[in-house]
Amino acid sequence: MNILNIGSDRTTYHVEIFHSPLFEAALGIAAATYDQIHPTLEQPATYWQQLLNELHPDVFLEVAYAKQHNTWKTLLHLLHQHPFAELTSFLSFVAQLTPEELRYLALPFLGDELQNSRKEAARGSEADALLLQGACRSHLFFPAYIAHITSVDPEELRQHLLLLMEGWYHAHIKPREEELIRILERDCAHKKAMQDKLSAEAFVEWATNGSYPPEPTITRVLLIPHAIYRPWTIHANAEATKIFYYPVADESMHDTIDPYRPPQSFVQALKVLGDEHRLRLVKMLAEREMSLQEMTEVLGGAKSTVHHHLSLLRSAHLVDSAGNKYRLKRGALGKIPILWEQFLGCVSDEQG
Template identity: 55%
Template sequence: MKLLDMSYGRTTYQVTLHSSPLFEAALGIAAATYDKIHPTLEKPREYWLAMIDALPPDVKTELDYAKRHNTWKTLLQLLHNGPFPDPDAFLSYLEGLSEQQLRLEALPYLGSERQEARHRSSTGDRQAVEELLQACAGHNFFPAYITHVSEVDASDLRRHLLTLFQGWYGIHVRPREAELRSLLARDCDQKRAMLQKLSPEALVEWATGRKYPPEPSVGRVLLVPHTLYRPWTIQADAPGTKVFYYPVADENMAEQIDPYRPPQLLVQAYKALGDEHRLRIARLLAERAHSLQELTERMDMAKSTLHHHLSMLRSARLIEMEASKYQLRRTSVDQLSLFLSEYLDKDCCR
């Protein structure tokens, strides 16, 4: 069958960035209530225990409630209705929501085709709630979360969110609010400066460490930097928008920025390529994807040694695995000269 293609073609998305200590507070609550992830975070478990212990009793009670019902998700979704200049503006917005609107904003976005069910669920329509539950049946926590949001008294949910956010922000964010604003804004500025030099897909991959190809229903990608959930990138959905809460780059984490300190990823990349064996691996993967066994045979080395080389290349984001095979991240390799030039040509270094 013949096809006459009169479509415009596949378009990409627009990237926007937003930094705010308000997101840092909500993500801090999320991390504090997720015990299983603590061993993988940069901050040790003792840090999180101390954060919890520093809270007043009433806020601890609400944090435990958030741990049982994942209501940090509600806070994040509400924050996307900003931007809010400060916590008072956000809390005032939360207080002014009607009960039905609060439920609607709390319910997760499950795609445009389920927006009607989402709206009906916020009014107490049990059939609509069941539709949402079926749509996310395999999700880690959405079914229990949706059930709770649809059943809890909205006034109790509002009180819980107000007490939890105000308490956490006052204890853990406000004392270093100015420092956080500066740090988060600095990382956003770094990414914005590259908007004219990288494609939207390349910028998202650079910031998050993950590829995100365009989707027909997503016209915007929102990038929100964070410090507390490092090294994780958290992905979420909103109407027409994909949200990535991404970790602030290593070079932007210091209180005093050394303009001569190179970005950690740049150092890792050149270290990874500064070895004959790893360059040979990159050359092989530039031709085609290889399995571990194929690389072992081609490189003629022990698997343990090969694993070491592959680990360095993966840490530098130069290679990746797909369908049990290693492949070169060609975009990352092609960008190395750009990032090196950006570092060498910084105005502050002249």
């Protein structure tokens, strides 16, 4: 077959990397208020409870509000408006927004075709607020989040955000701010050293441990390193931009290298696989791609339980999904023996 290409070359995106301890604060609030995800995180459940216990009672109430309404999401939206490097400039920015601007920036970006509805909902249009909710009705919390943002008094929301961010930052970021900045800077430097050696797509895959093929409307990918939400990579969308909050590499976490410290990704994979139910899911997905409904029918029990086990497998990058189908990442599973060898080093047969 003879083919004549009269179209343009395949386009891709450009990648930017930015770090700030302010993102560590917002993501820390997100993690602390998401109880179901605690078993998949690097820190144990007791750690998150301790963070909450250490808060001033007034700040604790704001965190409870954030847990109910997912307003940590608002903080992330606002943090992307400027490259804020420190807390004071961010708080000043939030304090000076008009009520309409605050609502608009708090609402999620749901695509160019819904931008006008986003503006009208920020102005108080109930019809447009309902339209936005309907457009994301399958999302875990967006419909309820949008309903809250478009109905709450903007001044109440503003004061909540200011107290929440300032209180959490001073309690949990400021005491180790210098250490956190060193961690984030080390990881950014490590990533930037590799950026020119790889294509944009290969670089994103290497940095986030997940592929991201170009999309027609996305011209920019923004990578934000975090230490608090490890080992998860969190995806978000903005206008013409895909955002990845990615976990800093193990080697970036410490000023000195401990030869006896196992890579956290290795620890996470072994923890996740140490369960009969999850091994059954691995076996099923090794045979073919399956939906949540199909796996629930085979295993029996509650769909929420199967979803929980799949979430744990995804957190260890052993399973991913496309549409409503889950699939086993055989390459990641096959790396486990290699990780063992790398961790143990050269061990003679006599020692085994």
